[in-house]
Amino acid sequence: MEENDKKYGEEIYKLNLYKYGLEELEGKNILALEPDQLDRLLQALGEDEMSLNLPIPCTKENVTGLLALSTCRLCGKCCCPNPHNPGSPGIEAFEDEIKAMSESLHWKFEDIKRKTNPGNMTSLAFQVKELGFTRWLPLPCPFYSREQFRCQAYLPRPVVCQVYPIIFTGDDTIMSIRLTCEYGRDITAAACRRLREKNPELEITL
Numbered sequence: 001m002e003e004n005d006k007k008y009g010e011e012i013y014k015l016n017l018y019k020y021g022l023e024e025l026e027g028k029n030i031l032a033l034e035p036d037q038l039d040r041l042l043q044a045l046g047e048d049e050m051s052l053n054l055p056i057p058c059t060k061e062n063v064t065g066l067l068a069l070s071t072c073r074l075c076g077k078c079c080c081p082n083p084h085n086p087g088s089p090g091i092e093a094f095e096d097e098i099k100a101m102s103e104s105l106h107w108k109f110e111d112i113k114r115k116t117n118p119g120n121m122t123s124l125a126f127q128v129k130e131l132g133f134t135r136w137l138p139l140p141c142p143f144y145s146r147e148q149f150r151c152q153a154y155l156p157r158p159v160v161c162q163v164y165p166i167i168f169t170g171d172d173t174i175m176s177i178r179l180t181c182e183y184g185r186d187i188t189a190a191a192c193r194r195l196r197e198k199n200p201e202l203e204i205t206l
Contacts, residue, residue: 017206020044030204031196038189041206046179049085051167054191055202056175063163066175070186077181078164079144079151091137092119093158098135101143101153115142 017023022044025037030052033041045052056062082088098116102109119134140146143153151157160168165184169176175191178184195202 015041015045015048015050015206017044020047025206028206030206031192031202035189038192039185042179042185042188046181046185047084049082049088049178049180051176051178052188053169053174053176054188054195054204055173056191056195058166058168058172058175062175063166066166066177066187066191067163069190070183072183073181074149075181075183076144076146076149078161078178079139079141080146081139082180088139089117089136090139091141091158091160092134093137093160094132095135096132097156097158098137100156101158104153104156105143112142 015022017026020040020043022041025033025041030038030041042052056066078091095113098112099109102112113135116135116137119136121133137143141151143151143157145152151161165178165181165187167176167178177188177191179188
């Protein structure tokens with residue numbers, strides 16, 4: 001990662017292509033890459049825990065459509081610490097969602113709350129309601145079972161978990177997709193193909 005600036009209140013980095021032997025892709029249109037080139041690029045972005053922003057409106061319909069392009073492998077990477085990003089604060093979920101998960105397992109919410117860190121007051125995804133308080137669940141997530149390789153409160157899990165590897169940036173004009181897992185890379189590659197087919201002139205340059 002060699003360059004960064006601020007966007008949506010977070011640091012946005014530029015991938016160091018030379019680090020991954022991808023220097024020949026510099027300046028090229030991501031949407032026009034050969035399948036093997038795109039796969040190598042997505043793998044590299046995932047290694048550095050970067051997301052790819054695509055010009056697709058972040059609506060509930062579009063999110064549902066993208067998630068349906070592949071299948072979650074239940075690898076648990078979104079629930080566990082990433083060795084490439086040890087400073088991650090965890091999973092930001094609404095307090096009401098964490099309470100619902102606790103209640104579904106008959107756990108005391110206050111016990112879980114003590115393991116979390118305060119978040120923000122922010123708008124709920126897709127504006128289901130205007131504002132809500134968030135908290136950061138640590139990694140590994142206290143609701144994740146390493147023995148069973150699954151979430152113990154899967155049905156009432158937070159919206160951010162339901163739509164992962166798509167993440168909310170605060171900009172409804174784009175879709176931001178995490179590339180740390182095969183699921184994220186699959187739907188990103190499929191989305192790139194669709195964008196190319198819909199508008200052959202569209203460019204997303206490295």
